[in-house]
Amino acid sequence: MAVLVLDKRKKPLMPCSEKRARLLLERGRAVVHRMRPFTIRLKDRTVEESVLQPIQIKIDPGSKTTGVTVIREDDSDPEHQQVVMLMEIEHRGQQIRENLTQRRAFRRRRRGQLRHRASRFNNRTRPRGWLAPSLQHRVDTTMAWVNRLCRLAPVTGIIMERVRFDMQTMENPEISGVEYQQGTLHGYEVREYLLEKWQRCCAYCGARNVPLEIDHIHPQSRGGSDRVSNLTLACRDCNQAKGNQPVEVFLADDPKRLQRIKAQAKAPLKDAAAVNSTRWALFRQLQATGLPVITSSGGRTKYNRQRLGIPKTHALDAACVGPVTAITHWNVPTLTVRATGRGSYQRTRLNRFGFPRGYLMRQKQVKGFQTGDLVQANVPTGKKAGTYQGRVAIRATGSFNIQTREGVVQGISHRHCRLLQRADGYGYALQPKPTQEDATRAA
Numbered sequence: 001m002a003v004l005v006l007d008k009r010k011k012p013l014m015p016c017s018e019k020r021a022r023l024l025l026e027r028g029r030a031v032v033h034r035m036r037p038f039t040i041r042l043k044d045r046t047v048e049e050s051v052l053q054p055i056q057i058k059i060d061p062g063s064k065t066t067g068v069t070v071i072r073e074d075d076s077d078p079e080h081q082q083v084v085m086l087m088e089i090e091h092r093g094q095q096i097r098e099n100l101t102q103r104r105a106f107r108r109r110r111r112g113q114l115r116h117r118a119s120r121f122n123n124r125t126r127p128r129g130w131l132a133p134s135l136q137h138r139v140d141t142t143m144a145w146v147n148r149l150c151r152l153a154p155v156t157g158i159i160m161e162r163v164r165f166d167m168q169t170m171e172n173p174e175i176s177g178v179e180y181q182q183g184t185l186h187g188y189e190v191r192e193y194l195l196e197k198w199q200r201c202c203a204y205c206g207a208r209n210v211p212l213e214i215d216h217i218h219p220q221s222r223g224g225s226d227r228v229s230n231l232t233l234a235c236r237d238c239n240q241a242k243g244n245q246p247v248e249v250f251l252a253d254d255p256k257r258l259q260r261i262k263a264q265a266k267a268p269l270k271d272a273a274a275v276n277s278t279r280w281a282l283f284r285q286l287q288a289t290g291l292p293v294i295t296s297s298g299g300r301t302k303y304n305r306q307r308l309g310i311p312k313t314h315a316l317d318a319a320c321v322g323p324v325t326a327i328t329h330w331n332v333p334t335l336t337v338r339a340t341g342r343g344s345y346q347r348t349r350l351n352r353f354g355f356p357r358g359y360l361m362r363q364k365q366v367k368g369f370q371t372g373d374l375v376q377a378n379v380p381t382g383k384k385a386g387t388y389q390g391r392v393a394i395r396a397t398g399s400f401n402i403q404t405r406e407g408v409v410q411g412i413s414h415r416h417c418r419l420l421q422r423a424d425g426y427g428y429a430l431q432p433k434p435t436q437e438d439a440t441r442a443a
């Protein structure tokens, strides 16, 4: 994994290799600026006297995890790309949702205790483009990381996966004929389109989570066309059973389903159905940064990934977003960034009935440490003797817990702890690089 580099005025320079960073640190030419992602600061260089190459941030937004990859473009060909950093942001939308639901329930219970309460006016409106807090959080954390990476690397542009499939590439798919074969970009877009249109299940039996094949509703051998309006998805069994029968014969004893398939095949998928509000909100905010934003589709990502033989992870998917002909240096560890929040505003801990169970401290710091700080503890003697590095959870007693890679170590005194990086609302972990096995399986 490359190391991010800043100049002496904290302006971003080109990232360097781990080996070079080690040499610079050993010779005293650089200092550690940040632990995660690892960033060094040169003491004797400014950005004016350095050569910068184009660097792009690539984003694959997901509901639970967003893949973010920083790549360096080849000077002569921007489609030849070298991975600088792989990153996965784990969102906490579900937790936010649960907390808000719980708060609503508790409030309702408290209000219900009053004998009479005049009803409130229905005076609440939502501004245009409003997103639920759990969804807004996805946009906010992704933007926070884009902005942070722009401060740590000389980013010249952003590429994001905005839609699952590209209507433009298919040029009004319901009308024009299309080649649906696997292995072409076109084929991937059509597949993604069909998955969205037929809700990712077999049209004939409704099976989910099974491999789906493309089926001609009116069989090809009887003159059926390759238009998308004649294509549907079927599981292996249904596809085999149907063979080259016309759909009317195959579904003779299920007229309801026959009618529904015929109606759905004719209806073109509305643009709006494929558009995800969170992705659009993210796209608009990315545009507001002033950097050029290129958008791409999920079909193209899949096409790139399978063509280049790259395993499927969120971060590597992000690396495959957009126009790419070659990717190098992708076999590196991934930095997992888990959104943890910055603690609870609520001071009273409640049990599941809403009764108080305990109280949190007023102050967030104990002996200069805060929950979420990255610390290193050197315990010289005793049962817990050793060196531990990780996220600290503070206790009023000054006896802390440290979340290390191997697990939680309890009861470490604050006296043995040394601060490495302040809590910033994220927990960090390095995932090992994909094994050779993963790589060959993907290819």
Ligand SMILES: [Zn+2]
Pocket: 202, 203, 204, 205, 206, 207, 234, 235, 236, 237, 238, 239
């Ligand atoms: Zn089926």
